[in-house]
Amino acid sequence: MTSPGADQPTEVIPAVSATAVAEKKPPPPLGKGGLVIRTAGELFITLGLIVLLFMVYEVWVTDLFSAEKQSEASDQLDGDWAKDRTLHPELVDGKAFARIHIPSFGADFNFTIQEGTGEDALAVGPGHYKGTALPGEPGNFGIAGHRVGKGAPFNDLDNLNSCDEIVIETHTDFYLYKVLPYDDEIKGWTSGKGAKPACKGVSTLRDSSVPGGGAYDQTVGRKIVLPSQGDAVNPVPYKPADALPKAQRASLLTLTTCHPKFSAKQRLIITSVLTQQVPKSQAKDYDTLLAKIGGAS
Numbered sequence: 001m002t003s004p005g006a007d008q009p010t011e012v013i014p015a016v017s018a019t020a021v022a023e024k025k026p027p028p029p030l031g032k033g034g035l036v037i038r039t040a041g042e043l044f045i046t047l048g049l050i051v052l053l054f055m056v057y058e059v060w061v062t063d064l065f066s067a068e069k070q071s072e073a074s075d076q077l078d079g080d081w082a083k084d085r086t087l088h089p090e091l092v093d094g095k096a097f098a099r100i101h102i103p104s105f106g107a108d109f110n111f112t113i114q115e116g117t118g119e120d121a122l123a124v125g126p127g128h129y130k131g132t133a134l135p136g137e138p139g140n141f142g143i144a145g146h147r148v149g150k151g152a153p154f155n156d157l158d159n160l161n162s163c164d165e166i167v168i169e170t171h172t173d174f175y176l177y178k179v180l181p182y183d184d185e186i187k188g189w190t191s192g193k194g195a196k197p198a199c200k201g202v203s204t205l206r207d208s209s210v211p212g213g214g215a216y217d218q219t220v221g222r223k224i225v226l227p228s229q230g231d232a233v234n235p236v237p238y239k240p241a242d243a244l245p246k247a248q249r250a251s252l253l254t255l256t257t258c259h260p261k262f263s264a265k266q267r268l269i270i271t272s273v274l275t276q277q278v279p280k281s282q283a284k285d286y287d288t289l290l291a292k293i294g295g296a297s
Helices: 032-083 286-293
Strands: 096-101 110-115 139-144 165-169 173-179 222-225 251-259 266-279
Touching: 032 096, 032 110, 165 251, 165 286, 173 251, 173 286, 266 286
Parallel strands: 139 251
Antiparallel strands: 096 110, 096 165, 165 173, 173 266, 222 266, 251 266
8 A cells, every 4th residue: 555645756846046036236336425424424433432432531530540549648648647737737739738528428528638729639639729718717718629530529519508518627627617508598598598507607798788798799609600700719709809808708618610510611619608617626537526516417
């Protein structure tokens, strides 16, 4: 008995000849316009990669370099303070002479403050504007700092509110400054936020006996200005250097940084007023001070 289909011949499918396959036509050659577009596209891709690599370097790599420099500066400052606690620090370009702490940014926020605002000094940490007041002195203690890259010490300055504390530590004392009222808080300050315990010692600095408010009529806690407006760190902010004699000046601290982030078109200005001085004989270190003042305001 034969199986079904045994008599059927095997069907052989013939091979498809090469000529049966439609050849894919090559793309037409690019004209001058097409070459220009392709070249421009390749250039944009290359430039984009270069910009990306530059951003990685500026934001992350320089942070690593600055962290190492900051650590070295901090160790050197500790060593200097351990040797000598004289009344006035020696101001040497690029050398640290104080520290800045901002309690609302966390207990571990601290950077050394270097003399000068050149790139070498700011690559280590915040820098003191030469010629401005020193901590605790009448006038304006001006400090500049980077907001992006190079340690970015002032990255979050825009998060500060009026009455937030900024602590400057020297070899002998802690100086407690509080951010001044913002422009929209000036009116009604005394009976409003200014009456809260956290704002003790913080006034508008306006002189009610003088029309317009007197010498400090332009001074507020937060301002955005052009880079050319260097008078933000004048003894009386935004006024001529001789606007008031030294004895009549408030003791201010002004922090400056680029604004907005990743741009140098403007400057963010945060101005605060001295409210308290605590000798290190009463608070030996920053942790002790935080316990004494109750931590962040």
